[in-house]
Amino acid sequence: MKQNPLTEISFVVDEGSAGQRLDRVLSQFPEALKLGLSRSQIKQLIDKELVKINATVQNKAGTIVNAGDTIECKLADPDLSATAEYNFNLNVLYEDAELIVIDKPAALTVHPGANTAGKTLLNALIYYYQQSKNGLPPVFKSLATSRGGIVHRLDKDTSGILVVAKTLPTLQSLSKQFAERTTKRLYNALVFSTPRGNRIISEQDSGTVDMPIGRDPLRRVAMGIGGLGQRQAETEWKVINRYSYATLLELRLKTGRTHQIRVHMNAIGSPVIGDKTYGDFSGLPLSLQKASEQFGRQALHAKYLGFVHPKTSKEMEFSSEIPKDMQNLIQKFALKLTR
Numbered sequence: 364m365k366q367n368p369l370t371e372i373s374f375v376v377d378e379g380s381a382g383q384r385l386d387r388v389l390s391q392f393p394e395a396l397k398l399g400l401s402r403s404q405i406k407q408l409i410d411k412e413l414v415k416i417n418a419t420v421q422n423k424a425g426t427i428v429n430a431g432d433t434i435e436c437k438l439a440d441p442d443l444s445a446t447a448e449y450n451f452n453l454n455v456l457y458e459d460a461e462l463i464v465i466d467k468p469a470a471l472t473v474h475p476g477a478n479t480a481g482k483t484l485l486n487a488l489i490y491y492y493q494q495s496k497n498g499l500p501p502v503f504k505s506l507a508t509s510r511g512g513i514v515h516r517l518d519k520d521t522s523g524i525l526v527v528a529k530t531l532p533t534l535q536s537l538s539k540q541f542a543e544r545t546t547k548r549l550y551n552a553l554v555f556s557t558p559r560g561n562r563i564i565s566e567q568d569s570g571t572v573d574m575p576i577g578r579d580p581l582r583r584v585a586m587g588i589g590g591l592g593q594r595q596a597e598t599e600w601k602v603i604n605r606y607s608y609a610t611l612l613e614l615r616l617k618t619g620r621t622h623q624i625r626v627h628m629n630a631i632g633s634p635v636i637g638d639k640t641y642g643d644f645s646g647l648p649l650s651l652q653k654a655s656e657q658f659g660r661q662a663l664h665a666k667y668l669g670f671v672h673p674k675t676s677k678e679m680e681f682s683s684e685i686p687k688d689m690q691n692l693i694q695k696f697a698l699k700l701t702r
Contacts, residue, residue: 383428386409386425392434409421448493451487456683460529461533462673468522524681532673540670541619545670549615550664553696554633554635557608571599575588595618598624606699622641625638625641654695658692668680
């Protein structure tokens with residue numbers, strides 16, 4: 364297979380970046396931002412010994428850098444031929460020359476990872492574009508393939524709306540909107556409650572969870588309140604419907620941390636129904652425990668997305684109905700009477 368050419372970059376660490384991890388500093392470098400490289404991709408570059416500090420090869424992403432250090436890095440240009448196409452029927456809500464809006468189903472991972480085997484939303488988009496007369500959009504040709512034009516993410520088992528950029532300026536503009544929190548994102552979640560439980564959602568009709576989220580030091584794939592690399596996180600919620608053993612909420616993300624809604628809801632004693640990573644549902648009647656297990660995922664849906672179109676400056680708004688499997692689960696909770 365033809366090897367990708369390597370772009371060599373070099374920069375000196377300033378005072379503002381001193382004391383930070385190597386992978387974090389690299390992720391903030393303009394060339395890395397331009398290529399849309401994630402922290403995990405940068406770690407791969409370090410693992411492949413493509414990064415040096417003061418001419419010494421580095422092999423640890425967590426190495427702390429100092430002011431005045433010279434960092435050198437070789438960035439591989441992307442090779443789209445190495446990324447598989449995935450023939451998957453995408454639900455396209457909107458598309459123009461700049462962007463595409465998808466209603467993502469549950470059980471579809473957004474971008475390639477260690478165990479996805481090429482069957483992701485990104486792979487499905489590559490197939491979708493290869494079938495079109497215009498072919499791959501510019502951003503898919505110029506950015507690292509494991510990111511493409513992906514602006515934001517949903518967990519594999521969370522359904523709902525995603526926007527994907529087709530050009531680099533659009534990717535940069537939308538990423539800035541998400542970073543500056545000017546987008547509007549609303550979710551529906553069915554969360555745990557009990558008839559006599561002393562829970563915040565049982566005592567209030569709305570509220571805000573403002574707790575920092577970081578990596579769980581004991582569980583590699585989990586997040587938690589506080590934790591490693593914790594960052595401020597804020598979620599607004601309001602009650603839509605109450606049932607004996609669950610409550611249907613509408614939630615608004617003020618920030619966009621990994622697993623934010625799932626972690627915040629669990630922190631206030633009302634984990635998202637079906638969430639195997641964070642929830643304890645031993646307080647549910649056996650029939651509802653079984654229904655949740657058969658549902659097979661967390662009952663979380665990204666119902667609304669609003670942003671400003673980078674090219675036209677028009678306010679764009681998209682909404683998605685709760686999918687049928689989640690509606691059926693809600694109905695089972697609605698029919699369960701307190702005994």
